[in-house]
Amino acid sequence: PAVIKMYRHRGIIDWLREKSSRFRVQREFDALTFIASHSVPCSKPLFWSYGHSPCFGRYEILATREIEKIIPLDTFTQTNKPEITGPSLIASYKLVRLMHRNGCHHGAMYPRNILITRQETQKPEVFVIDMPKAVLLPYDISGTRMAWIDLYFLTASVIKYIGQEKCIDLLKHYGLENEAARR
Numbered sequence: 434p435a436v437i438k439m440y441r442h443r444g445i446i447d448w449l450r451e452k453s454s455r456f457r458v459q460r461e462f463d464a465l466t467f468i469a470s471h472s473v474p475c476s477k478p479l480f481w482s483y484g485h486s487p488c489f490g491r492y493e494i495l496a497t498r499e500i501e502k503i504i505p506l507d508t509f510t511q512t513n514k515p516e517i518t519g520p521s522l523i524a525s526y527k528l529v530r531l532m533h534r535n536g537c538h539h540g541a542m543y544p545r546n547i548l549i550t551r552q553e554t555q556k557p558e559v560f561v562i563d564m565p566k567a568v569l570l571p572y573d574i575s576g577t578r579m580a581w582i583d584l585y586f587l588t589a590s591v592i593k594y595i596g597q598e599k600c601i602d603l604l605k606h607y608g609l610e611n612e613a614a615r616r
Contacts, residue, residue, distance in 0.1 A: 434499035435479055441489035448491045456483055457565045458495040464537065464567035465497065471535040474528065474560045476500060476548075500548060500560055507544035510594045519599075521549045521557040522591060526607040528559045529583060530575065538579035540566025542586045575608065 440457060451457060458481040465478040476497035483493045506525055510518045525547050532539065539546070541563060551557040574580050584607065592600045604614035 434501075435496050436476065436499050438495045438497070439489070439492055440494075441492040443491040443493065445491070451493075452483075456481070456493050458483070458493040460567065461495055461563070461565040464564040464569060467569050468532060468535060468537050468561065468564075471537075473532050473535060473537070474558065475564075476560060476562045497562075500550065503548040503550045503560070505545045506547040506549055506559075507590060509549055510544060510591065515595045515599060518595070521551060521559065522595070522603055523606045524549070524557050524559045525587070526603045528561060529587060530607045532561060533575045533580045533583070534573050536570040536572055536574055538568040538570070538574055539564060539583050540568065542583035544587065544590045547587075 438458070443451075455463075462478045462481040465475050468475050469477055479496040479498060481493070481495045483491075485491050506521065509521060525544075528547065529539075529542060539561065546561060546563045548560045548562055549557050550560075568579060584604065588600050588604065591603070595603075601611075601614045605611065
């Protein structure tokens, strides 16, 4: 089973710019391929393509392997108590650290871009998705501004549901020392 993502009715300027460099779905495919090759859990990329049709205009598509029984992290945190969401949030921050350690800046690291699967008897599994803004580098980006931006986007969304002190604990699971986590 696969998930097909389509960007349709693409404007002519975007289309020409991307056709001369790299399409949005191509950038996302490359980013997913890169992190998958570094054992970072993600939606496994299958293929990408582009074209034009009377119904959809200029379009781009990305196909990824379907991940069964998942829920976006933001939906999960909004609909459950902090004591239930805690393990999934910890796993999410560890996932972001793994991504950063392998040289990947997500660029839109919102809770909706982390998918979780959880059975009552198992630890949560987390997967990163939606990476057209990713920047890939050949070194660990932990501690850089790019890493801080990803952490800011994730934490600014999560803090509304669990509060500042629990977010500081999550940032420690990412690998930050107490003072850095507080900052």
